[in-house]
Amino acid sequence: MAGERLPGPATPGADVPVHVGLRTSDMDEATDFCRKLYYGPLRIEPVGDPGRLRFTADVATLGPITVGEVRYGTDIRVSIGALETAYHVLVPLNGFIRSQHRGSAVFADASRAVVYRPTGDIEIDWPGTCRLLSVKVDRAALEREVDAALDQRVVSPLPLGATFDLVDGPGRTWAALARLLLHELRGPDALASRPRMAARWRDMVVSGLALTVEHPYGEEPAGLQGPHRPRTVKRALDAMNTEPARGWTTHDLAALAGVGARVLQESFRQHVGLPPLTYLRRLRLDGVHDELSRSEPGRVSVSEVAYRWGFTHLGRFAGAYRDRFGESPSQTLRGRR
Template sequence: MAGLPVDVPVHVALHTTDVEEARAFCRKLYYAPLRIEPVGDPGRFDFSADVVELGPITVGEVGYGTDIRVSIGDLETAYHVLVPLTGVLRSRHHGAMVLADPTRAAVFRPIGHIELEWPGSCRLLSVKVDRAALERELDAALDQQVVSPLLLGASFDLIDGPGRTWVALVRLLLAELRGADGLASQPRMAARWRDLVVSGLALTVEHPYGEEPAGLQGPYRPRTVKRALDAMHAAPARAYTSRELAAIAGVGVRVLQDAFRQHVGMSPMTYLRRLRLDGVHAELTRADPGTASVSEVAYHWGFTHLGRFAGAYRARFGVSPSATLRDRS
């Protein structure tokens, strides 16, 4: 296509036992506010990274050889996905704890501090996507304006569905771009692959918007389901009942519940509770701990029973809502 933007892939690699050299490499390619501290045997520190920069994406395979702790300041400019190829990575981001392994990726939004416990047994794919690129793609895919930063799920499945396909695409792209004579080394072809990585991520990661709020549950969603989803997103704090949502959709309660389970993967009320919990989580991560209170934010999002709310919040994010507010950075 004549108007296709062209980005020339840049391939860089490093293998070193020097911690400072590894820090400098990661700060240059990923984020300046980044700290790397070995917590295992420092004599086993053996950093290796093979990374390709391609316009708005940076894709690499990274390992450290020994247990380390990584601390990253507010991302601000990018979304990030970590996909362990071996081992288990433990992450903490805005009050949410995620264990990532070869079956599940960790996803980070461009807001808040990140702490990673990265064992020497863990080698992973690191995928950085510029904030504007992913937001433009999701906005275009859904044909509606999205709120920045995107309210994304903290992880996604790598065994079945779109997550498996997306990771296979990323691995193939990285393998192709490492070589000098592959098809992807051609700038225009590389640009097409780059766009596939960005658009594929937009359709893979969980988000609360219109057509695909549960991460591509199906290519078609009935109008009855969409009516209920639109109503919930328009007024998530409203005290909906199953009967009211069914009336909005124009079907019976049982029909709507069956349609939601088939096309969204959960019941309407479960979806509404998750939508509210994600809204509370996003607000707590932005709030000032000195002036905001968990109860006020919870009430604002329609939770009237604070005990049940706290239990549901902890089940979804792994920490209490007060911890999310207190740990805001």
């Protein structure tokens, strides 16, 4: 079956939607389409019968977001280099996918979406029966939205949770909103095809994701993990995220929060799931990993990046880093070659 492209405007604008699509049984054509619409460093390998490939994609771009429904028709494996410039969410509409990202294996189906951060290679096992909603959001757009919503400086890239619920709460609403936007952009006379309305809808998708996905800043996303974090916990979290390299102690953070050390410890276990200094160590490790992932070998050293993020004992740092990411810091840095 030859490729059949769906009609769409030729040139995208900041708030002018562009709708394109493809139906093909040619793997090279499908790969080229996905590279142009989503990411350049992408490889697609058939795991099932290549003769059963029936790639269908219906995709719209709107300023900083790209949203589409995609299916391959045969089992494939997708390998993607570090996204770098975007965050990405995959929502299986039927079937399931398995993926590996940043040392963690994630299973996603119609009940749970998977979230990818800008750093770390991605590998996805995608059965031919799975059709999914694929949403890419430019890195700067999502980070600005979280920053504006919380009125505080955030670490880039955001330490987002790897999945979120699609059955109840904001995740279900956000996925429905993104899918409805794609449906609206298919029609030239739809309300969302008008630039002013498209811009508002675009902002709703970005801000809705910021409120849906899990992150450690301020209060929890509404409805995601129960009651909001108390002000004492928020003050300690804000301090650590603002100055992650500072030599914080539990007593320092407790004094800042206006409670005793034992109260702060218990509040963190209840509302964060980690003791304060364990959270701080993870924050620092993620910061080092993200910086090493973006750095060129020879221009920086592991030790200077580690010191910059507050690690003073390199032996303990290296062990904790390997436990968290499954590789040494130098391997992460060499991976940029």
